[in-house]
Amino acid sequence: MRLKSTILACLALGASIASSVSADAGKSIALILDASGSMNAKLPEGRTRIEAAKAAVEEIVGKLPPDVRLSLRAYGHQSPTSKHDCKDTELMVGFDGLASNKTSILAKARSIKAQGYTPITYVLKLAAEDVGKEDAKPRIVILVSDGKETCEGDLYATAKALADADAS
Secondary structure, three states: OHHHHHHHHHHHHHHHHHHHHHHOOOOEEEEEEEOEHHHHOEOOOOOEHHHHHHHHHHHHHHHOOOOOEEEEEEEOOOOOHHHOOOOOEEEEEEEEEHHHHHHHHHHHHHHOOOOEOOOHHHHHHHHHHHHHOOOOOOEEEEEEOOOOOOOOOOHHHHHHHHHHOOEO
16 A cells, blocks of 8 residues: 555656646756666556656646647666666766657657666756756756665665756
8 A cells, every 4th residue: 555655656746747837937857767677566557667657757848838848768768677777777868958858758758668677866966967967956856656666776876866966
């Protein structure tokens, strides 16, 4: 029950973030999608966690104004869990105005297959570096995940990287 609540909270938070972001344009948002193996688990209503996460991505992207600068990064989608790959991440769509990259972001998100490990700390560090190069402010990182780190990581260093990138 806790996991269902966590996923529902993440979906609600994503919708809330999208609503607040749409109020003010001119932001840079690094959107991250968890495609680790745990995302294949079924939710009580029958769909998988990855299906719920993809729906959350579509909802977030659908509520953003066209001049928001958005990127899409995924993790866990390139190698199977058996490889224990804690570097499995890819910047699938680089930063651009949503009017230019919305179709690409949605297509890439839809095509992702969940299968690997969950290097949340590593991915947040990379997202901080990505968004830190952006001129538009504020800089925001949105992580759509079931939230279980399966790789070692230094959360303090990651929090510092996000702060240094002036990201929220």
